[in-house]
Every structure is written in structure tokens, then in C-alpha cells.
Amino acid sequence: MKKYWLILPLLFLAGCTGENPKKIDVQMYNPAGDSLGKITLSEQASGVKMQVNLTGLTPGVHAIHIHDNGKCEAPDFKSAGGHFNPENKKHGLLNPNGAHAGDMPNLIVGDDGSAKADLMAPNVSLKDGKKSLFTKKGTSIVVHAGKDDGMTQPAGDSGKRVACGEITKDKQQKGQKGSQEEKK
Numbered sequence: 001m002k003k004y005w006l007i008l009p010l011l012f013l014a015g016c017t018g019e020n021p022k023k024i025d026v027q028m029y030n031p032a033g034d035s036l037g038k039i040t041l042s043e044q045a046s047g048v049k050m051q052v053n054l055t056g057l058t059p060g061v062h063a064i065h066i067h068d069n070g071k072c073e074a075p076d077f078k079s080a081g082g083h084f085n086p087e088n089k090k091h092g093l094l095n096p097n098g099a100h101a102g103d104m105p106n107l108i109v110g111d112d113g114s115a116k117a118d119l120m121a122p123n124v125s126l127k128d129g130k131k132s133l134f135t136k137k138g139t140s141i142v143v144h145a146g147k148d149d150g151m152t153q154p155a156g157d158s159g160k161r162v163a164c165g166e167i168t169k170d171k172q173q174k175g176q177k178g179s180q181e182e183k184k
Contacts, residue, residue: 020126020134026141026165028054031075036163039141041133047122048133050104054116054143054163057109063148063158066102066124070138072164080140080164082154086130087123094150099123101131102139103156106147138168 023042030036037054052064069081083091084102092098093105101123109115125131133139143163148156 020128020132020169022126024126024167026167028141028143028163028165029072029074030056030163031077033074039165041126041167043126044120047120048124048126050119050121050141052107052115052117052119054109055112055114057113057115057143057163058145059109059111059113061147062107062109062115062162063144063146063156064104064107064119065100065142065144065148065155065158066104066121066133066167067140067142068102068135068137070135070140070166070168072140072142072166074164077140077142077161077164080142080161084124084133084139091153092148092151092156103148107143133167134169138166140167141165 023040026039026041028036028039034056036056040051042049066084067080067082068084069079071079073079083100085100087101089100090097091100091103093103104119104121107115107117123131124133126133142161144158144160145162146159148158150156
């Protein structure tokens with residue numbers, strides 16, 4: 001009987017191999033298809049931490065949001081859809097009826113066109129569930145030309161979309177395989 005108790009945990013662990021990653025890199029691109037760097041997403045107890053490391057942006061304040069489609073088709077990135085909003089709330093971190101799960105604090109871009117920041121997305125997850133960024137159609141991260149005013153519907157009067165990166169589990173797994181094959 002004791003042997004069965006030793007086997008049960010192994011069977012449980014074998015069933016966990018298809019779990020979502022706890023950390024992924026999202027490659028960001030401008031409308032011309034140039035790489036601007038990456039945003040690393042990592043699961044935290046309080047949501048998803050976004051480590052932003054981008055270059056080639058216009059200096060100033062830019063809105064950054066998580067959008068509800070995992071497509072970044074240039075030149076306008078409208079394929080990314082609206083903000084990720086699984087709870088059907090209003091837009092805006094300052095809105096008493098908000099915010100979308102994909103609403104984020106504004107991103108400050110330095111005079112050299114680079115942005116390095118740690119942002120928290122408290123209403124999303126890399127785990128399975130309603131707030132998971134790994135939906136059937138994927139999700140994406142979009143940087144806008146202007147700042148988000150925190151209230152205006154549906155996107156904070158943040159202007160055109162100037163950068164986009166796809167968050168999809170399938171693409172992440174392909175990317176990991178591809179980079180592993182390149183190292184061989």
C-alpha cells in the first residue's frame with residue numbers, strides 16, 4: 001500500500017506539464033516591423049509584473065494597455081482589438097466604474113527614446129481562469145502615441161497605436177523552441 005502513495009505524487013506531477021508559463025517575454029514591434037525590445041511578464045501574488053525594456057519610441061508620456069486579441073497587424077495594430085476587459089468594466093484607472101483589466105499606468109519614455117519600467121497589472125494572470133492572458137485568441141500589449149487620461153472612453157484619449165507585441169502561449173512555446181534550436 002505504501003508504494004501507491006509514492007506513485008500518486010509522480011502521476012500528479014506528470015499531469016502538470018501543460019501548465020502556463022510563469023514568465024514570458026513579449027517582443028514589441030513598431031508599425032514598420034522593427035523590434036523595439038521586450039516586455040517580460042511574470043506571475044506574482046498580486047497580479048502580473050511587466051518589466052518594460054524598450055527603445056525607439058518618441059520621448060514623453062505614452063499609454064500602455066493589454067488588448068484582447070493576440071494579433072499585431074501593422075500599420076495600425078487595430079487587429080489587437082480593444083482593451084482586455086473580462087469583467088466588462090469602464091475604461092480608466094481613475095474611473096470609479098473601472099478599470100479594464102488591461103488598463104495600465106502611463107509609460108514614461110526618456111529623451112533617448114528608451115523606456116525601462118516595472119509596472120503591475122493587478123487584474124490579470126498567467127494562470128488559467130477568467131483573468132488569464134492566455135485566451136483562445138490570445139492577448140497583446142499596445143503602446144499608444146499619447147498618454148492615457150485615465151477616464152475617457154474607450155481608451156483614455158491615448159491616440160494611435162505605435163507599438164504592439166503578441167501574448168500567446170503557442171507563440172511563446174514556438175519562440176522558446178526556436179531559440180533553443182538556434183543555440184544548437
